[in-house]
Structures are given as C-alpha cells and as structure tokens.
Amino acid sequence: MQKPPPSPTKQTPSIVHVAERAGVSVATASRVMSNSSYPVSPTTRQKVLSAAAELGYAPNSLARSLRSQRSKLIAALVGDNTDPYFAEIMRGVEEVANEHGYLTIVCNTDRTPSKELYYLQALRDYRTDGIIFAGGGLSDPKHAEQIEEVVNEMTGRGAAAITLSQHTLNVPSIQADNFGGARDMTTRLIELGHQRIAIVTGPANLTVANVRMQGYMAAMVEKGLTIDPQLMLAGNFDQISGERAAQTVTQLPVESRPTAIFAANDETAFGVILGLLRRGIRVPQDISVCGFGDLPMSRLLSPALTTVQIPLRQLGRAGALALLTLLRREQIPAIEVIATKIIERESTAPPRTR
Amino acid sequence: MQKPPPSPTKQTPSIVHVAERAGVSVATASRVMSNSSYPVSPTTRQKVLSAAAELGYAPNSLARSLRSQRSKLIAALVGDNTDPYFAEIMRGVEEVANEHGYLTIVCNTDRTPSKELYYLQALRDYRTDGIIFAGGGLSDPKHAEQIEEVVNEMTGRGAAAITLSQHTLNVPSIQADNFGGARDMTTRLIELGHQRIAIVTGPANLTVANVRMQGYMAAMVEKGLTIDPQLMLAGNFDQISGERAAQTVTQLPVESRPTAIFAANDETAFGVILGLLRRGIRVPQDISVCGFGDLPMSRLLSPALTTVQIPLRQLGRAGALALLTLLRREQIPAIEVIATKIIERESTAPPRTR
DNA sequence: CTGAAAGCGCTAACAG
DNA sequence: CTGTTAGCGCTTTCAG
Numbered sequence: 001m002q003k004p005p006p007s008p009t010k011q012t013p014s015i016v017h018v019a020e021r022a023g024v025s026v027a028t029a030s031r032v033m034s035n036s037s038y039p040v041s042p043t044t045r046q047k048v049l050s051a052a053a054e055l056g057y058a059p060n061s062l063a064r065s066l067r068s069q070r071s072k073l074i075a076a077l078v079g080d081n082t083d084p085y086f087a088e089i090m091r092g093v094e095e096v097a098n099e100h101g102y103l104t105i106v107c108n109t110d111r112t113p114s115k116e117l118y119y120l121q122a123l124r125d126y127r128t129d130g131i132i133f134a135g136g137g138l139s140d141p142k143h144a145e146q147i148e149e150v151v152n153e154m155t156g157r158g159a160a161a162i163t164l165s166q167h168t169l170n171v172p173s174i175q176a177d178n179f180g181g182a183r184d185m186t187t188r189l190i191e192l193g194h195q196r197i198a199i200v201t202g203p204a205n206l207t208v209a210n211v212r213m214q215g216y217m218a219a220m221v222e223k224g225l226t227i228d229p230q231l232m233l234a235g236n237f238d239q240i241s242g243e244r245a246a247q248t249v250t251q252l253p254v255e256s257r258p259t260a261i262f263a264a265n266d267e268t269a270f271g272v273i274l275g276l277l278r279r280g281i282r283v284p285q286d287i288s289v290c291g292f293g294d295l296p297m298s299r300l301l302s303p304a305l306t307t308v309q310i311p312l313r314q315l316g317r318a319g320a321l322a323l324l325t326l327l328r329r330e331q332i333p334a335i336e337v338i339a340t341k342i343i344e345r346e347s348t349a350p351p352r353t354r
Numbered sequence: 355m356q357k358p359p360p361s362p363t364k365q366t367p368s369i370v371h372v373a374e375r376a377g378v379s380v381a382t383a384s385r386v387m388s389n390s391s392y393p394v395s396p397t398t399r400q401k402v403l404s405a406a407a408e409l410g411y412a413p414n415s416l417a418r419s420l421r422s423q424r425s426k427l428i429a430a431l432v433g434d435n436t437d438p439y440f441a442e443i444m445r446g447v448e449e450v451a452n453e454h455g456y457l458t459i460v461c462n463t464d465r466t467p468s469k470e471l472y473y474l475q476a477l478r479d480y481r482t483d484g485i486i487f488a489g490g491g492l493s494d495p496k497h498a499e500q501i502e503e504v505v506n507e508m509t510g511r512g513a514a515a516i517t518l519s520q521h522t523l524n525v526p527s528i529q530a531d532n533f534g535g536a537r538d539m540t541t542r543l544i545e546l547g548h549q550r551i552a553i554v555t556g557p558a559n560l561t562v563a564n565v566r567m568q569g570y571m572a573a574m575v576e577k578g579l580t581i582d583p584q585l586m587l588a589g590n591f592d593q594i595s596g597e598r599a600a601q602t603v604t605q606l607p608v609e610s611r612p613t614a615i616f617a618a619n620d621e622t623a624f625g626v627i628l629g630l631l632r633r634g635i636r637v638p639q640d641i642s643v644c645g646f647g648d649l650p651m652s653r654l655l656s657p658a659l660t661t662v663q664i665p666l667r668q669l670g671r672a673g674a675l676a677l678l679t680l681l682r683r684e685q686i687p688a689i690e691v692i693a694t695k696i697i698e699r700e701s702t703a704p705p706r707t708r
Numbered sequence: 709c710t711g712a713a714a715g716c717g718c719t720a721a722c723a724g
Numbered sequence: 725c726t727g728t729t730a731g732c733g734c735t736t737t738c739a740g
Contacts, residue, residue, distance in 0.1 A: 012511050014733050025711040030735055038736090039709060056507065061479040062425060063733035066416045066716050081460075082445045087436045094435065094462055103476060106435075106460045108448055122457060125415040153410065157366050270654060297651040300624060368717050379727040384719060392720090393725055417717035420732050 013055040022051035033059055065127065069158070074130040074323060075105040075123050076316075077116060084295045085265075085312060089134045089164060092316020100324055102129070111135060111206075113143035120150045128154075130323035133163040133171075134316070140205075144168055160326035164319050166207035172326070174318050174336045178208050178292075181308040181340035182215025182262075183222075185290055188342055189260045190223045193350045194288065198231035198258035200245040200268050209237065212264045212292060231258050235268045242271020249287075250279050259287060259351035266291035266298050266307055273301065273347065284349035294343055303346035310340050367409040376405035387413055419481065423512070428484040428677060429459040429477050430670075431470060438649045439619075439666060443488045443518060446670020454678055456483070465489060465560075467497035474504045482508075484677035487517040487525075488670070494559075498522055514680035518673050520561035526680070528672050528690045532562050532646075535662040535694035536569025536616075537576075539644055542696055543614045544577045547704045548642065552585035552612035554599040554622050563591065566618050566646060585612050589622045596625020597632075603641075604633050613641060613705035620645035620652050620661055627655065627701065638703035648697055657700035664694050 019029035024044055031038045032048040040048075051057075065071040076093045078086035094104045105128065107119040123131060131154070151161050151169060161171040166178075189197050199216045202209025213232075220227050233248055235241040242263055249257060263269035269291030273283050283289050283303055291298065294309035315338055322332050373383035378398055385392045386402040394402075405411075419425040430447045432440035448458045459482065461473040477485060485508070505515050505523060515525040520532075543551050553570045556563025567586075574581050587602055589595040596617055603611060617623035623645030627637050637643050637657055645652065648663035669692055676686050 015735095016733080026734080027711055027713090027736080028709090030733095031710090034735070036735085041709060044710080058475070058479055058507075060420070060481065060733050061476075062416055062420045062481050063716090064735080066414070066420055066718090066732090067734045067736085069716075071416060080445070081435065081448065082438070082441045084436070084438070084441075087438075087441050090460065091434070091436045091462065094460055098462075098473075101476075103459050103461075103480065105457050106444065106448055107457075108445065108452075119452075121412070122415075122455075124412055126457065127414065127416050153412075274654070297654065300628070300651065300655065302656055369719095370717080380718080381720085381727055381729090382725090384717095385726090388719075390719085395725060398726080414717050417732090418719080420716090420734090421718045421720085423732075 012060075013057045014060070015057070017055055018048060018052045018057050021055060022047040024048060033057070034064075069127070071127045071129050072102050073105060073126060073128045074102050074132065074320065075107055075119075075128050076132045076134055077107045077109055077119060079111045079135040080108050081106055084297075085293060086134055088312035089316035089319070092313040092318075093132055093134075093320045094316075095313075096317050096320035096324070102324075109135065113140040113147070117143055117147050117150070120147060124150055124154050127157075128159065129327055130160040130162070132316075132319045132323060133161065133165075133167055133169065134319075135165065160323050162319050162322050162326070164315055166211055172322060172332050172334050172336075174315060174322055174338065176310040176315060177337050177340050178211040179215040179218070181292065181310070181342075182212040182264075183219040184215075184340075184342055185292070185308050186216045186219035186262060187223065188344075189262065189288065189290070189348065190219065190225065192260075192288070192348065194258075194260040195225060195351075196228065196231065196256070196258040196260075197225075198233060198245075198249060198261045200233045200235035200242060200261060200263045200272060202235055202237045202264040202268070204234070206237070209264055216262060228256075230256065235264060237265050237268060239267050239271035239274070242268035242273075243275035244271075246272045246275025246279065246281075250276070250281065257287075260348065261287060261289050263289065263291045266293040266295040266305060269298075269305055269307065269347075270301065273303070273305070284347050285352065288348040288351070290348050299345060301347075306345045306348040307343055308340050309343045311338060314338065366414075367411045368414070369411070371409055372402060372406045372411050375409060376401040378402060387411070388418075423481070425481045425483050426456050427459060427480060427482045428456050428486065428674065429461055429473075429482050430486045430488055431461045431463055431473060433465045433489040434462050435460055438651075439647060440488055442666035443670035443673070446667040446672075447486055447488075447674045448670075449667075450671050450674035450678070456678075463489065467494040467501070471497055471501050471504070474501060478504055478508050481511075482513065483681055484514040484516070486670075486673045486677060487515065487519075487521060487523065488673075489519065514677050516673050516676050516680070518669055520565060526676060526686050526688050526690075528669060528676060528692065530664040530669060531691050531694050532565040533569040533572070535646065535664070535696075536566040536618075537573040538569075538694075539646070539662050539696055540570045540573035540616060541577065542698075543616065543642065543644070543702065544573065544579065546614075546642070546702065548612075548614040549579060549705075550582065550585065550610070550612040550614075551579075552587060552599075552603060552615045554587045554589035554596060554615060554617045554626060556589055556591045556618040556622070558588075560591070563618055570616060582610075584610065589618060591619050591622060593621050593625035593628070596622035596627075597629035598625075600626045600629025600633070600635075604630070604635065611641075614702065615641060615643050617643065617645045620647040620649040620659060623652075623659055623661065623701075624655065627657070627659070638701050639706065642702040642705070644702050653699060655701075660699045660702040661697055662694050663697045665692060668692065
C-alpha cells in the first residue's frame with residue numbers, strides 16, 4: 001500500500017488576499033494581523049479578522065522575519081542532545097523560548113569544532129536571533145578563531161550569544177559553580193575522614209573538566225593533604241573511562257590505594273562503581289565514590305550515587321532568559337554563577353579504619 | 355510588531371553589494387552564490403567569489419526560503435526531549451537533517467494537545483518543510499480535528515509529515531513493532547515457565563501502551579493461559595506508577611501473586627524493581643521483571659533489566675529520511691515496521707518451584 | 709484612521 | 725554567458 005506523495009494543491013492565502021476580501025488595504029490588514037499598536041477602527045478590524053478566518057490565513061513568519069530583521073529563532077548548541085546533561089539544559093531553553101514565542105533549533109556538535117563552525121554558519125544564514133553555547137569551549141585554536149569571527153559577525157548584526165560554561169568566547173556566561181562544587185565535595189570527603197582521594201578527570205581539552213579538577217586540588221591543599229599524581233586518573237567523561245580508572249586503582253598496591261574516588265562527572269562515576277563492584281570491591285564500604293552532575297539515574301543506582309547537583313534546567317532557563325534580555329538591548333552581567341549542591345546518598349561513607 | 359534592528363554596527367552585506375563590488379549583475383552574483391547550474395564564465399565566477407569573500411558575505415536563508423518556498427527547516431514534535439526515548443529519536447532526526455542541510459526545531463509538547471496545536475501553528479507559520487510526530491497521537495477528539503486541519507493545510511502546501519508511532523493522523527508512519535515485541539517478550543516469559551504474568555500498562559489514552567498490552571494478551575491467549583484482571587495493573591509510563599504496581603502486587607495473597615511482571619516501558623520497570631526490592635522481594639529469584647524500550651540505563655541497574663529493545667535512533671533516522679523522500683515527491687509506504695529485539699539480562703529467570 | 713508604495717534579500721523568468 | 729526585472733509576503737514610512 002503506497003501513500004500518494006504530497007503535491008501542492010491550494011494556494012496559501014497571503015495578506016493581500018485578506019485585504020482584498022476585507023475590502024481594505026494591505027497596510028490595514030497587516031496592522032490588525034500583526035497586532036500593531038497603530039490605530040484601526042473596530043469595524044475595520046473586525047472585517048479583517050473575519051476575512052482572515054474565512055480564508056484560513058496564516059502569517060508567513062519567514063516574510064515577517066525578513067522584513068523585521070528578527071527571526072524569532074534561537075539555537076541551542078549542545079554536545080549531544082542524548083546526553084541527559086544537555087537534554088536537561090535544552091529543556092530549559094526550549095521552555096523559555098516557547099513562553100516567549102520563539103522556536104528552538106537543536107544542534108549536536110559532538111564536541112567537534114568543525115561541526116560547531118558549520119552549524120554556526122547555518123544559524124547565521126538563518127539570522128537566528130540568539131545562540132546558546134551549552135557545551136564548553138573546544139580548545140582548538142584553529143577553529144576557535146573562525147568561530148569567534150562568526151559569533152562577532154552575528155552579535156554585530158544584533159543577535160545575541162551566551163555560554164553556559166567556561167568558554168573562550170567573549171560573550172556573557174551563566175555557569176554552574178563547578179569549582180565550588182568540586183571543592184565542597186572534596187572537602188566533604190576529607191571531613192568524612194578520607195585522606196587518599198583519587199580523582200578521575202574529564203577530557204583534558206574541556207574547561208569544565210579542568211575547573212572541577214582545580215576545585216579538587218584547592219580543597220586538598222586547603223586541608224593540608226598532598227596531591228598524589230598516582231591518584232589523578234585520566235578520564236573522558238564516559239563510563240568506560242570510569243571502569244578503566246577502577247581497574248587502575250585495583251592494580252595499585254593496597255597501601256597506596258585511595259579510600260575515595262571523585263569522578264569528574266556522573267557517567268564516569270557509574271563506570272568506577274561498576275568496575276569496582278566487578279572486582280569485588282564494595283562501595284562505599286571499601287572505597288567511596290562520588291560524581292558530579294546528578295543525572296536522573298544517579299539516584300537509581302545501587303548504591304545510589306553521592307554527587308554534586310547542577311540545576312541544569314534552571315541553567316537552560318537562565319540562559320534563554322539572558323538571551324532575550326540581551327535581545328531587548330538590556331544589560332546583563334558578564335558572568336553569573338549558579339550554585340551547585342552536594343547530594344549525599346549511599347556511595348560515600350567514612351573510610352574503613354585499618 | 356517585532357523590534358527593529360537595535361544597533362546595526364556594520365551593515366550585513368547583501369548579494370547586491372557583492373554584485374556591485376564584483377562589477378556584475380545581481381543575477382550573476384546570485385547564480386554563483388547559490389551554486390546554480392546556470393552557466394557562468396570562470397573569470398566572472400572568480401570575481402564574484404572574491405568579492406563575496408572580501409565582504410564576508412553570507413546568504414540570507416530567510417530570503418532564500420521566502421523566495422523558494424522551501425525553508426529547509428524540519429521539526430521534531432516530542433513529548434519531552436529529556437526523556438531518553440525521545441532524545442534518542444531526536445538525535446537520529448537531527449543527524450539526517452544535518453547531513454542534508456536542514457535545521458531541526460525541537461518542540462516539547464508534554465503530551466498536551468493544546469501545546470501540540472500551538473506548536474503546529476508556529477511551524478506552519480515558519481513554513482517548516484517537514485514535521486515528525488515522535489510521540490503517539492493524543493486521543494483528544496477536540497484538538498485532534500484542529501491538529502489534523504493544520505497538518506492537512508501544511509501537506510497541501512507541499513510540506514511533509516510523518517509519525518513514529520500509532521497515530522490518528524493520516525500520514526505515513528514508521529513504527530517499532532510494539533505488538534510483536536510485547537508478544538515475544540511475554541512468550542519468552544511463558545517459555546521460562548511463568549504462568550502468572552502481570553502487566554503494568556501505560557497511559558490508557560496512549561496507543562503504543564495499548565498495542566503493547568495487546569501483544570501481551572495475544573501471547574497469553576496463544577499459549578492457552580488465562581488473563582487474570584487482577585494482574586493487569588494500571589500504570590503511567592513513569593517510575594512512580596511502577597512502584598505503586600509493586601506495592602499492589604505485594605498486597606495480593608501469596609498464592610495469587612504473579613511470578614513475573616511485564617512493565618509496559620523501562621521506566622515503569624525501574625519502579626517495579628525498586629518497589630519490590632524495598633519490600634524484600636528479590637528480583638529475579640522471587641519475581642521476574644522486564645520492561646520495554648531498553649533505555650541506556652537499563653543495563654546499569656542491578657539487576658540489569660531484561661527488556662525489549664527499540665532501535666530508536668534508527669527510527670528517528672528512518673523518519674527523517676522518509677520526510678526528505680516525501681519532500682522530493684517520491685512515494686513511500688504508508689506504514690513501515692521496524693523490528694524490535696529481546697535483550698535478556700538479569701531481571702528475569704525461571705519461576706521458583708514451590 | 710486608511711492607503712500607496714518602498715523595500716527586506718533573493719531567485720528565476722525573460723530578454724539580450 | 726550576462727543583465728533586467730518581477731515578485732515571494734510582510735511591515736512601515738509617508739501622505740492623505
């Protein structure tokens with residue numbers, strides 16, 4: 001059974017048709033259809049309205065945007081919309097956009113500078129009013145320059161841009177307190193009695209990852225603990241790298257093993273826990289594990305994950321709101337920090353007394 | 355209505371400027387900038403190209419779309435982009451769109467007919483070329499009619515629409531084999547030796563939920579088992595309803611308790627498992643549990659979830675591809691079914707022999 | 709209050 | 725091969 005291909009049948013009515021049918025000029029028709037503040041007599045207005053209704057008239061946003069130089073389109077540039085981290089941010093962005101009559105375009109960059117650049121150009125071509133960089137800035141000097149150029153071009157034209165994490169781009173930024181969150185979490189572990197605390201880092205070229213590591217180091221130093229390079233495990237923000245880290249740890253001689261492992265994000269923490277459990281090491285009895293992010297599934301694991309919660313949806317909402325403010329030509333602070341919060345669950349505990 | 359360009363720092367160059375600078379007509383400039391097949395001499399082409407480069411010219415897609423009556427915009431209408439189910443589909447859609455030079459608009463409907471209608475109108479106004487209905491059709495006769503009207507209006511105009519699940523809309527559809535998957539899973543449970551198999555259904559007004567229930571019933575009947583109404587638990591596709599179902603089950607007299615519970619989706623299954631474990635019932639030793647969907651986290655649970663896998667990303671890709679085919683005025687089947695697959699993990703086992 | 713007309717930036721006839 | 729021109733559908737001066 002085949003479906004007949006769609007073939008354009010009836011002509012979409014334009015405002016000209018509405019004007020004709022209502023017996024008024026297009027100017028007047030436009031004024032009522034666009035809710036202009038320009039005065040139109042109640043009777044004329046009514047005539048236009050019913051003509052539009054009879055015709056099933058729908059304004060052409062493309063023409064409107066072309067004319068007004070405002071597309072009412074905003075874009076969310078994310079690493080991968082499938083990643084709950086980005087999904088949650090996108091949700092916040094989309095909600096605010098929707099509430100204000102904007103449409104949201106998704107762009108998955110896969111953290112690839114070239115894809116990011118490609119998308120940016122497309123967005124520029126569509127005269128997208130605003131762009132939210134949800135992911136971190138990619139440290140790739142070659143593309144960074146071009147990306148910056150396109151962004152400047154857009155902002156120079158009246159568009160707005162904003163980042164939701166540390167970024168090389170010189171645009172306003174709204175960020176979760178990654179440093180503070182990591183420092184607080186580490187401090188908490190220390191207060192629990194841990195001394196040998198390992199960290200599984202994120203991708204070296206990702207700024208958020210580095211900032212979290214800084215937070216960890218700051219706490220260690222503040223508390224007078226030494227940072228053992230052996231306990232700084234390279235990770236990649238994914239589960240696999242967490243499992244690898246667990247493996248590395250278990251190969252360490254018992255006396256130099258950490259009593260706690262701080263994974264730079266939740267996914268990595270899942271991997272760590274899984275890797276540990278597979279090797280018969282109990283969490284948190286033998287080793288405590290914590291993450292960063294508080295993904296929805298973090299509380300479902302057993303043991304449920306202790307982690308640093310980032311108010312992601314709120315971050316997305318704040319970002320979109322800031323964008324709209326910028327579009328209204330109003331000032332916003334260059335950088336706004338949103339507090340994170342430690343959520344203690346089952347994966348952390350005081351270290352075993354030897 | 356919309357705000358004028360706030361502070362046009364530098365005037366965005368249009369094709370007219372390019373033409374002037376290259377010393378050619380706009381027609382010629384357009385021909386080279388739009389990669390028209392129309393012949394242009396190599397020298398002229400070069401002149402235009404360098405003029406464009408010097409000016410930093412970027413084509414205006416809005417104008418292009420207005421003129422060509424094709425926006426190169428497609429939209430994914432999802433229940434909630436935060437739901438891994440939809441996120442995965444969206445990813446597939448976005449990938450294909452991107453590969454073909456289209457931009458993807460996200461619309462979260464929250465399964466609300468009014469929001470769906472609102473979005474549809476906005477998409478129509480933007481002359482979106484194609485729409486993918488990722489969620490099921492909402493059984494709400496009042497809005498359904500209006501929604502259908504807008505969709506017809508759009509397809510009549512040359513746009514394409516497609517659904518990725520059972521839907522009242524009369525447009526082509528690409529679907530996972532929900533019936534077959536549920537039947538196979540149920541059959542598998544029966545083969546393991548289960549006789550008393552409960553099902554936790556999805557929202558009654560969601561077609562997918564009903565189809566899965568049908569599959570369950572078909573298998574039961576085929577195998578000559580009776581369907582005990584006591585074992586048909588009302589669910590809502592969320593974790594809470596799964597926990598509630600677990601509670602209900604544990605309140606049943608021991609002899610009439612099920613030995614296996616089939617949750618209509620994974621989230622519900624998580625809830626069931628959680629609820630069971632909390633009450634000291636072991637999974638799968640005491641009761642087997644399985645789900646439908648294979649969310650990423652399903653394999654991370656302990657016990658890892660046995661479930662029916664839906665190739666979601668592929669579904670999204672297939673949907674977008676179908677849309678593009680339709681846009682090319684080519685035929686596609688009215689309905690295409692994509693096979694599901696049973697993934698057996700740790701949450702199911704033969705029933706305990708009494 | 710209403711209307712005529714000038715474009716927004718681009719493509720595609722239709723001439724040369 | 726190149727150029728002129730007529731719109732796509734809409735908003736907004738600028739005149740009544």
